[in-house]
Amino acid sequence: MSAPAQRITIKEVAAAAGVSKGAVSIAFNHKPGLSEATRERIFTVARELGWAPNSSARSLSTRRPDTIGLALCRPARLLGLEPFYMDFISGIESVLAERSCSLLLRLVSSLDEEIALQEAWWRERQVGGSILVDFHQDDPRIAPLTSLGIPAVAVGHPDLTGGIPSIWTDDAAAVAEAVRYLAALGHRRIARVGGPAGLGHSAIRERAFQDTLRALGLPPTTPVATGFAGEEGARATRSLLLRPERPTAIVYDNDIMAVAGLGVAAEMGVTVPDELSLLAWDDSQLCRLTHPTLSAMSHDVHGFGAEVARELFDVIAGRPVRPRPVMTPSLTPRGSTASLRTAVS
Amino acid sequence: MSAPAQRITIKEVAAAAGVSKGAVSIAFNHKPGLSEATRERIFTVARELGWAPNSSARSLSTRRPDTIGLALCRPARLLGLEPFYMDFISGIESVLAERSCSLLLRLVSSLDEEIALQEAWWRERQVGGSILVDFHQDDPRIAPLTSLGIPAVAVGHPDLTGGIPSIWTDDAAAVAEAVRYLAALGHRRIARVGGPAGLGHSAIRERAFQDTLRALGLPPTTPVATGFAGEEGARATRSLLLRPERPTAIVYDNDIMAVAGLGVAAEMGVTVPDELSLLAWDDSQLCRLTHPTLSAMSHDVHGFGAEVARELFDVIAGRPVRPRPVMTPSLTPRGSTASLRTAVS
Numbered sequence: 001m002s003a004p005a006q007r008i009t010i011k012e013v014a015a016a017a018g019v020s021k022g023a024v025s026i027a028f029n030h031k032p033g034l035s036e037a038t039r040e041r042i043f044t045v046a047r048e049l050g051w052a053p054n055s056s057a058r059s060l061s062t063r064r065p066d067t068i069g070l071a072l073c074r075p076a077r078l079l080g081l082e083p084f085y086m087d088f089i090s091g092i093e094s095v096l097a098e099r100s101c102s103l104l105l106r107l108v109s110s111l112d113e114e115i116a117l118q119e120a121w122w123r124e125r126q127v128g129g130s131i132l133v134d135f136h137q138d139d140p141r142i143a144p145l146t147s148l149g150i151p152a153v154a155v156g157h158p159d160l161t162g163g164i165p166s167i168w169t170d171d172a173a174a175v176a177e178a179v180r181y182l183a184a185l186g187h188r189r190i191a192r193v194g195g196p197a198g199l200g201h202s203a204i205r206e207r208a209f210q211d212t213l214r215a216l217g218l219p220p221t222t223p224v225a226t227g228f229a230g231e232e233g234a235r236a237t238r239s240l241l242l243r244p245e246r247p248t249a250i251v252y253d254n255d256i257m258a259v260a261g262l263g264v265a266a267e268m269g270v271t272v273p274d275e276l277s278l279l280a281w282d283d284s285q286l287c288r289l290t291h292p293t294l295s296a297m298s299h300d301v302h303g304f305g306a307e308v309a310r311e312l313f314d315v316i317a318g319r320p321v322r323p324r325p326v327m328t329p330s331l332t333p334r335g336s337t338a339s340l341r342t343a344v345s
Numbered sequence: 346m347s348a349p350a351q352r353i354t355i356k357e358v359a360a361a362a363g364v365s366k367g368a369v370s371i372a373f374n375h376k377p378g379l380s381e382a383t384r385e386r387i388f389t390v391a392r393e394l395g396w397a398p399n400s401s402a403r404s405l406s407t408r409r410p411d412t413i414g415l416a417l418c419r420p421a422r423l424l425g426l427e428p429f430y431m432d433f434i435s436g437i438e439s440v441l442a443e444r445s446c447s448l449l450l451r452l453v454s455s456l457d458e459e460i461a462l463q464e465a466w467w468r469e470r471q472v473g474g475s476i477l478v479d480f481h482q483d484d485p486r487i488a489p490l491t492s493l494g495i496p497a498v499a500v501g502h503p504d505l506t507g508g509i510p511s512i513w514t515d516d517a518a519a520v521a522e523a524v525r526y527l528a529a530l531g532h533r534r535i536a537r538v539g540g541p542a543g544l545g546h547s548a549i550r551e552r553a554f555q556d557t558l559r560a561l562g563l564p565p566t567t568p569v570a571t572g573f574a575g576e577e578g579a580r581a582t583r584s585l586l587l588r589p590e591r592p593t594a595i596v597y598d599n600d601i602m603a604v605a606g607l608g609v610a611a612e613m614g615v616t617v618p619d620e621l622s623l624l625a626w627d628d629s630q631l632c633r634l635t636h637p638t639l640s641a642m643s644h645d646v647h648g649f650g651a652e653v654a655r656e657l658f659d660v661i662a663g664r665p666v667r668p669r670p671v672m673t674p675s676l677t678p679r680g681s682t683a684s685l686r687t688a689v690s
Binding site: 043046067069076078079085086089090091093094096097101102103104105106107108109123126229230231234256259260262263266267285286288289290291293302 | 388391412414421422423424431434435436438439441442446447448449450451452453454468471574575576579601604607608611612630631633634635636638
């Protein structure tokens with residue numbers, strides 16, 4: 001970066017526009033008392049001089065920061081593929097829109113890059129606070145961002161988020177419900193197609209999955225980790241269906257991979273749900289559009305995003321917040337799950 | 346809004362931190378020459394006083410604005426449902442990430458709200474430029490944003506974007522290719538499930554659709570307009586398949602509606618592609634995950650977003666740009682289209 005330009009002051013803007021400093025302030029605060037012509041002249045002069053009111057100082061003084069930060073450490077290509085993040089972001093935006101706020105969105109390629117970015121955003125007052133997502137075990141963001149003092153809400157279980165105010169879905173309980181349901185339908189060979197092994201919530205789900213199998217006296221299954229993309233879900237499903245002891249039920253970590261699994265079953269002539277039950281996660285509209293429709297662990301991802309945004313405004317305003325789970329994903333049975341027929345048991 | 350707070354100056358920050366103004370400048374420009382302790386003390390004091398360097402003035406002086414604006418006039422709920430925008434945004438982000446820039450994203454409920462927002466963003470130097478999307482016929486944004494002088498790139502045909510540097514896909518040519526292909530397969534009753542009638546590109550596609558039917562001597566069909574959501578695509582498909590003269594081929598305006606159409610055909614016992622051909626638009630990964638896979642008018646939506654972002658950096662830098670179409674969507678035949686069997690002709 002270069003050195004800051006010579007600072008233009010409000011006084012210079014006022015002089016150039018032939019008005020008082022008060023008039024410039026009135027114009028930029030959209031208050032009554034100026035003719036349209038004067039208002040326009042002030043804006044034009046300010047633009048020409050490159051002057052703007054210090055919106056960050058204003059935000060601070062009014063405690064109404066109008067920008068919220070969100071950094072995503074995902075490859076750009078993958079971001080467009082998964083319904084979860086767009087649903088989540090649309091929920092955040094729904095709360096921001098009510099308050100005339102915007103979301104500052106950045107893709108980063110590492111958590112270290114995110115740390116540097118959050119520091120810059122906060123020092124330069126580009127954001128009033130940030131939403132932190134995709135926590136890892138021993139997440140490196142916790143110490144620097146806590147000491148920075150940036151108002152933040154962490155999306156993740158408190159075991160992962162190190163004291164940053166957090167909101168999460170109780171994934172362990174939801175996984176246990178999913179497995180118990182499939183077991184109640186008579187399934188004994190239940191597999192799971194999970195997200196990246198390094199992500200905290202993937203690890204929580206995998207542990208709950210194996211724990212529940214064990215508690216039910218069912219055989220453990222080799223985990224299949226993916227990057228959440230549909231094509232990886234297809235590959236994982238194909239490989240599971242080619243195992244000598246092929247599973248009769250598969251739980252997926254999102255819904256696009258379950259849609260892909262349904263396609264693979266059709267391609268391989270395995271009838272869903274007669275021979276194979278499939279259970280999706282997140283439950284975007286995709287699950288209701290396939291035939292058969294997809295059973296899913298449903299939660300309101302849009303509402304989750306909205307809740308996170310509301311919590312962040314509480315943190316920014318200094319209102320007390322308590323870490324809490326939002327509603328636990330619950331089972332929505334549809335056409336892709338059924339009790340195990342004798343033919344394949 | 347309230348009146349601006351008393352402005353804190355760099356001099357006061359320097360005094361409070363016990364350093365020179367130059368040292369504050371060095372710290373905030375991340376230049377060498379200060380101990381870590383001094384650097385940290387400056388940041389702490391600046392934060393406590395609510396002071397930040399005027400990053401907008403700096404951006405102007407260096408001509409490297411680090412934030413790009415995008416306002417979307419879509420209901421928050423719908424935003425999460427359609428692959429197109431997340432793919433498009435991920436393409437924008439891929440170019441922004443290379444340049445350490447962020448996207449300022451806001452949902453608005455009307456074009457008037459967008460106009461006020463773009464004016465505020467530009468006046469307060471919150472963005473270095475904006476991407477404008479979803480042009481309507483006689484779009485009300487053109488005049489005020491042109492006179493504002495904000496660097497902008499319009500995503501839309503020049504007939505709609507009134508002289509703002511624009512990039513678009515040649516939808517008319519793509520629609521003509523889609524209809525001609527289905528006609529070549531022997532289809533004579535071809536229907537179209539389109540986007541909102543008010544959107545410029547919906548109107549362009551509908552006109553091209555009817556023109557091509559006429560040129561081929563095929564009967565015109567009553568247009569079905571939707572809001573792009575899968576469930577609307579399902580309803581539209583059901584209603585088309587219940588018509589006395591039911592179509593043997595349907596062209597959809599996006600891919601989520603085509604996925605929904607495939608589900609409705611299965612639900613109604615209409616075999617795809619034997620009795621009904623379906624052709625999707627945009628071609629996200631969804632089209633390759635269904636069974637049968639969906640034929641689609643494909644284009645690189647991610648690349649389209651990237652191209653728009655690159656063009657905006659050219660506009661901001663004052664480099665010459667020329668309005669141009671990106672690659673025209675082209676036909677990718679898959680399992681959902683086939684020549685018309687005699688049984689239903």
